[in-house]
Amino acid sequence: MSRPAKRITITGAAGQICYSLLFRVARGDVYGPDQPVILQLLDLPQAQAAVRGVVMELDDCAFPLLAGVMITDDPETAFRDADAAMLVGSRARSKGMERRDLLAANAEIFKVQGRALNAAARRDARVVVVGNPANTNAAILAQHAPDFPAENITSMIRLDHNRAASQLAAKAGVGVEAIERLAVWGNHSPTMFADWRFATAGGRSLPELIGDETWYRETLIPTVAKRGTAVLEARGASSAASAANAAIDHLHDWIHGTDGRWVSMGVPSDGSYGIPKGLVCGVPVTCAGGRYERIAGLTFDGFAQSMFDRTVGELAEEMAAVAAL
Ligand SMILES: NC(=O)C1=CN([C@@H]2O[C@H](COP(=O)(O)OP(=O)(O)OC[C@H]3O[C@@H](n4cnc5c(N)ncnc54)[C@H](O)[C@@H]3O)[C@@H](O)[C@H]2O)C=CC1
Ligand SMILES: O=C([O-])CC(=O)C(=O)O
Numbered sequence: 001m002s003r004p005a006k007r008i009t010i011t012g013a014a015g016q017i018c019y020s021l022l023f024r025v026a027r028g029d030v031y032g033p034d035q036p037v038i039l040q041l042l043d044l045p046q047a048q049a050a051v052r053g054v055v056m057e058l059d060d061c062a063f064p065l066l067a068g069v070m071i072t073d074d075p076e077t078a079f080r081d082a083d084a085a086m087l088v089g090s091r092a093r094s095k096g097m098e099r100r101d102l103l104a105a106n107a108e109i110f111k112v113q114g115r116a117l118n119a120a121a122r123r124d125a126r127v128v129v130v131g132n133p134a135n136t137n138a139a140i141l142a143q144h145a146p147d148f149p150a151e152n153i154t155s156m157i158r159l160d161h162n163r164a165a166s167q168l169a170a171k172a173g174v175g176v177e178a179i180e181r182l183a184v185w186g187n188h189s190p191t192m193f194a195d196w197r198f199a200t201a202g203g204r205s206l207p208e209l210i211g212d213e214t215w216y217r218e219t220l221i222p223t224v225a226k227r228g229t230a231v232l233e234a235r236g237a238s239s240a241a242s243a244a245n246a247a248i249d250h251l252h253d254w255i256h257g258t259d260g261r262w263v264s265m266g267v268p269s270d271g272s273y274g275i276p277k278g279l280v281c282g283v284p285v286t287c288a289g290g291r292y293e294r295i296a297g298l299t300f301d302g303f304a305q306s307m308f309d310r311t312v313g314e315l316a317e318e319m320a321a322v323a324a325l
Helices: 016-027 047-061 076-077 101-119 134-143 156-171 206-210 213-225 226-236 241-256 301-325
Strands: 007-011 037-042 066-072 084-087 126-129 152-157 183-185 194-196 263-268 280-288 291-294
Touching: 007 076, 007 226, 016 037, 016 047, 016 241, 037 047, 037 280, 047 066, 076 291, 084 101, 084 241, 101 301, 134 152, 134 226, 134 263, 134 301, 152 280, 152 301, 156 183, 156 194, 156 206, 156 241, 156 263, 156 280, 183 263, 183 301, 194 213, 194 301, 206 213, 206 291, 213 226, 213 280, 226 263, 226 280, 241 263, 263 291, 280 301
Parallel strands: 007 037, 007 084, 037 066, 084 126, 126 152
Antiparallel strands: 152 263, 183 194, 183 280, 263 280, 280 291
């Protein structure tokens, strides 16, 4: 263990997603098999005992790459010198809670965490927001971290990307690794737009290979959009392992590169595709040299444009609702 350890801030450490996430990060799934890591775990004061239990289990795994674990309920302590941050903790909807209340509660959390990130994290830290509403939480985080590079604050839409890739591969009868040039646009919500128009499998156009536009519009898109609900109904608990896996894919690919493959990330708008600045929006990217690059110059037909406008419109509405609070 000669290299200095990378510090990863992870919030919501006592929750369901982290019960899967922490063990994989500690095993090296983000930074790779030669890179020691230190976990800096944040959760609420009332969750500290549960976090201590999870840390006992981390100890009991005897992970060779785990160089340390810190537990705290103080955001600034959690973000101190962080090389990366996975912001999973957020306020879940409780009975009788309106959407407006949920947005307000999360806006407050990400405002506080934005200030802490601004004060304490390394300037080259890579941040992925997982806690819902993930895109809007990321945009609020960036607003409150004015000295931190906004392009390093992203949100997770990779779970939708992976869900779509898996469904498309099954339909086409190919391995999921054959699926290339898939794009998921917009909000991590049922409005997200899984766009297969440029997708290929083994170099062949996927829409041509599958040859069923009706299936795409009436089955694929709604299946991906409602997948979280379907898992919740079947399992009686929300998608935790697949969400943790997607968060690892997101950060791993950002750090290590995608070798030219497209993946989808929620990134701060630079105005391209007409996405209003200030929004954090799912777009297709490639990653290389520790940076993501948006896929530029894609065109939209009537259906794609209407799907794109709907999901970007929803993001703009969420931001307006937060601004009005
Ligand atoms: N972007 C995506 O694709 C997905 C996002 N999610 C979202 O991820 C979030 C976490 O999911 P689960 O782990 O299943 O939830 P959970 O309810 O099991 O755990 C959430 C944890 O966050 C903690 N927490 C709440 N406020 C906090 C704060 N201010 N600072 C630090 N920790 C805080 C709670 O104490 C709890 O331990 C939820 O918002 C969920 O909707 C889930 C699946 C996919
Ligand atoms: O709503 C949730 O907590 C779960 C979620 O985001 C998903 O499974 O996509």
